[in-house]
Amino acid sequence: MDLFLDQLANGVSNGVIYAAVALSLVIIYRTTGLLNFAQGEMALFSACITWWLTERGLGVWFALLISVALAFVGGALLERLLIRPVMRTKNPLNVVIVTLGLFLGVNALAALIFIKPGAEAPIMPELFPDEIVLGPLHADGPMLGLGLLLAATCLVLWALLQKTKLGLALRGVASNADSAALVGIKPGQMLMIGWGLSAALGAIAGTAAASTASNGAFDTSLMQQVLVYAFAAAALGGFDSLLGAVVGGLVVGIANSLTVQYVHALEGIELVLPFGLILAVLLVRPNGLFGRNIVERV
């Protein structure tokens, strides 16, 4: 039973990270209809910035805050400088190539600037204590902490999107950019903010992933597997649903860690599971568990 709970906790902490990356993918998908392959590497880069700041003596939480702010600016700039000019071209695959180019480039930049080959691996300080004791209750620190962090992030995101004027404008552009422009919203600005938000979320996810990696030591491959799981999570939940991304992330995380523990037939090929899940869900519900059906005109 203890083993089961351990695996469950492990699954939840991983699931939270998948969910955060999935959320950032969904935000970009909703605003631009684009799969951002560079999302994981952008998160890695932000994690490197957090680490670099902690090396300069900042507290890890303060460092995370700065890194989130920088990521927001960086994401917005990426949208304006690299994505938007290409979105205008006729071939929708061009922008996919740009995100793939970013995938390669950002990863290599992180290696050049922060993670030099041969040097010691950077170690991210822990965000949460190993164990949180509340009276008689003992809880797994990373699980509880990350869970709360995700919940807080979702709450902020939800309030931003549903309760503010900015959120209304963002949703307006996502559902129909032309109509939104007619009522005075600047779609360009909203796209930049969307990418900024997504990159900021990525910064949280990347830092969290680094801090839970083996004793906080991480390298440039940190986010690659995470990205695959996050894609699975987003597809599971429906690519245009924020709630779906969170549920999908947790399901994939928990299912994965339980498979690792209990299903020996899949030893070494645990990745089969998330894709089996995606396939099953998409065959039954092509738009994901929480996605909307889109009616198409001829």
Place this chain on the structure above:
Amino acid sequence: MGASAPSRSMLLLRIVAGVALAVVALILPFTNNPENNQIFSQVLYLAIAAMGLNLLTGFNGQVSIGHGAFFGLGAFTTAKLMTDQGMSFELTIAIAAVLAAVLGVLVGFPALRVKGSYLALITLGLSVLFPIVTKRFIKGPGGVPFLQPKRSDFDSLITGLDRDQYAYFVCLLLLVALFAAAWSLVHSRAGRAMIAVRDQEIAASTVGVNVARVKVATFALSAAYAGVAGSLSVMVDGGADASNVLLYFQKSIEFLIAVVIGGTATISGPLLGAALLTFIRRRTSETEAMAPALLGAALIAVVFVLPDGIVGGLRRLVARVRPMVDHDPEGDATPDAATPSPTPSPS
């Protein structure tokens, strides 16, 4: 045919370019060292795989990031049959193509349910899963998923040709055959159905195109191209490897890049794209640690400079130069030629 009938000077230009290309392609392996010939052969099999993806993504509108898996299946089929059964290499190419096509059908059916980004994701899963599953079931010497047929099994069947030259010519022969097949396919009734499904799926079905059959058949054919390419890669690179989990994902991306920077939905695009990609990669790899960063930057730069690929860029160039050299009043002077449209226009 295309949107405008080519004028006589255009036709001449094409013939001259084609003959020049053929001569260069035939002389190339005799004037270069084996190392360079290996690179040329890599360009050729990369182009074959990219053409397969182009049939699916460019002409049929189904985005796949899973063609690395078909490529890998082809490679492992060939390597396994050669090491275990002692089969001759040339025979295994056909078997690899058939097996890849079968896997293509298996993927093509669920792919009918999903579109666009979702399809990209499912196929992404395929290419990530492939090396993992292979690792589980294929054990080469030393327990690593790496199969290496004997070098002598790839000996030239034609006297007078070295092994590397022979490999080059096998790749070249298949490239010419498969590109010619692709050309005649997209200019046939079936090809027009593929394009119609890409442009207006529902409209295509109302005029009697069996959308599901066209899509699954295109998937299978496209997978077979990738399988042949994988099979050839065993001869060129000496083995089939699945020790790196992300290898076949990277292959899938390479194919996609070759298609897009060459020119989506064109016949010569995949070859030009494969050549440019290989060139950029060779150039950037000299810089060691900077290589991936430069490769990434170069890709983005190519998309910025040539939004419609090399072929699109060439067409614009020709359209701009032609009025200066073309005095033939019969020649079509439609300004339309200046706007690059995906070749063969469906109407």
